[in-house]
Amino acid sequence: MPPNEQIRDICEFESSQDAAAVDESKISEEERAKQAKIQADIKAYEELVAMPFYKRPDIKWFNLYFMVMLHLGALYGFLTFPYFEKKATTVFSIFMICLANFGVAGGIHRLWAHRSYKAKLPLRVILMIAYLSSGQYSPLYWSRDHRVHHKFSETDADPVNAARGFWFSHVGWLTMKRHPEVVRKGKMVDVSDILADPVVQIGEKYFELWRLLFAFIIPTLICVYGWNETWYYAILSQAFMRYAFSLNCTWSINSFAHLIGGHPYDKFIMPAENLVMSFFTGGEGWHNYHHTFPWDYKTSEFGNYSLNYTTILLDLFAKIGWAYDMKQPSKTLIENVIKNRGDGTHEISRKAEKAH
Numbered sequence: 001m002p003p004n005e006q007i008r009d010i011c012e013f014e015s016s017q018d019a020a021a022v023d024e025s026k027i028s029e030e031e032r033a034k035q036a037k038i039q040a041d042i043k044a045y046e047e048l049v050a051m052p053f054y055k056r057p058d059i060k061w062f063n064l065y066f067m068v069m070l071h072l073g074a075l076y077g078f079l080t081f082p083y084f085e086k087k088a089t090t091v092f093s094i095f096m097i098c099l100a101n102f103g104v105a106g107g108i109h110r111l112w113a114h115r116s117y118k119a120k121l122p123l124r125v126i127l128m129i130a131y132l133s134s135g136q137y138s139p140l141y142w143s144r145d146h147r148v149h150h151k152f153s154e155t156d157a158d159p160v161n162a163a164r165g166f167w168f169s170h171v172g173w174l175t176m177k178r179h180p181e182v183v184r185k186g187k188m189v190d191v192s193d194i195l196a197d198p199v200v201q202i203g204e205k206y207f208e209l210w211r212l213l214f215a216f217i218i219p220t221l222i223c224v225y226g227w228n229e230t231w232y233y234a235i236l237s238q239a240f241m242r243y244a245f246s247l248n249c250t251w252s253i254n255s256f257a258h259l260i261g262g263h264p265y266d267k268f269i270m271p272a273e274n275l276v277m278s279f280f281t282g283g284e285g286w287h288n289y290h291h292t293f294p295w296d297y298k299t300s301e302f303g304n305y306s307l308n309y310t311t312i313l314l315d316l317f318a319k320i321g322w323a324y325d326m327k328q329p330s331k332t333l334i335e336n337v338i339k340n341r342g343d344g345t346h347e348i349s350r351k352a353e354k355a356h
């Protein structure tokens with residue numbers, strides 16, 4: 001069954017068809033040309049994608065080469081790194097993974113992309129630095145892509161469309177040209193509120209420099225000058241192992257958490273509850289819940305803290321007033337949605353079933 005957005009798109013399309021049937025002459029030539037161009041762009045893209053892999057001009061070969069080399073380097077590191085001899089570097093790498101997860105989950109995702117809570121300047125600065133330490137792409141692109149992902153999930157306009165399979169939604173989308181619908185509908189998404197934040201403006205303006213500093217140079221220098229790590233192991237652990245691991249944590253939400261898991265809140269959408277992914281992302285794996293209630297700052301139900309250290313940290317920041325206006329749906333709304341749209345596996349559904 002198609003997700004909500006598709007249903008709405010279909011309804012809008014059908015109603016526009018009805019209107020067109022009433023008075024075809026009212027459709028301007030300009031509108032006809034626009035629609036024809038959209039269809040031609042989509043057809044051209046579909047023809048590209050149908051070509052043999054090695055012949056496709058839409059593949060971003062540099063990105064693909066970079067990803068392959070990064071992962072080969074990381075794999076070599078994971079197999080050869082002397083974890084117990086180099087305890088400080090090992091522990092520091094784990095800390096950096098958690099810091100990046102906090103920046104991605106608590107900052108770019110829950111704060112800037114979803115506005116699920118508000119944060120005072122010191123917390124926004126911490127979150128931006130934590131996000132930049134993940135080495136991911138520009139803050140503005142990330143948050144805009146994520147809004148598009150939620151609005152058009154599992155359609156051609158979804159930048160990480162899981163309906164195109166595991167590879168595409170995990171990392172493939174970074175190595176090929178975007179679907180014309182991603183570009184077209186992406187332009188319709190308002191990001192002015194994100195750009196109004198001076199922290200985002202500064203993060204965006206010098207983004208390449210910040211990324212280089214916070215994701216690679218500073219962590220490497222900390223290892224070398226903090227506990228005399230060798231340059232070789234400092235670079236291998238920070239620029240390859242930790243970076244690749246951290247990227248895959250985030251990517252897994254678009255792939256595994258859209259393809260594997262239950263649907264206790266909404267069985268009509270693909271995003272699923274994936275506990276393993278919550279472990280690897282600091283609490284972002286309750287993805288069926290998140291796509292059903294995207295404005296909840298916890299991204300999970302009723303203070304489920306087991307693996308959600310992002311929420312624990314946000315609650316701590318709320319205690320000192322740096323985080324505030326934390327949004328979450330009411331218990332009644334959650335219960336009603338579970339009963340009406342859930343797949344029946346939630347405790348509330350099971351209790352309701354027994355009562356009948």
Ligand SMILES: [Zn+2]
Nearest residue numbers: 253254271287
């Ligand atoms: Zn998603």
Ligand SMILES: [Zn+2]
Nearest residue numbers: 146150290294
């Ligand atoms: Zn989201």
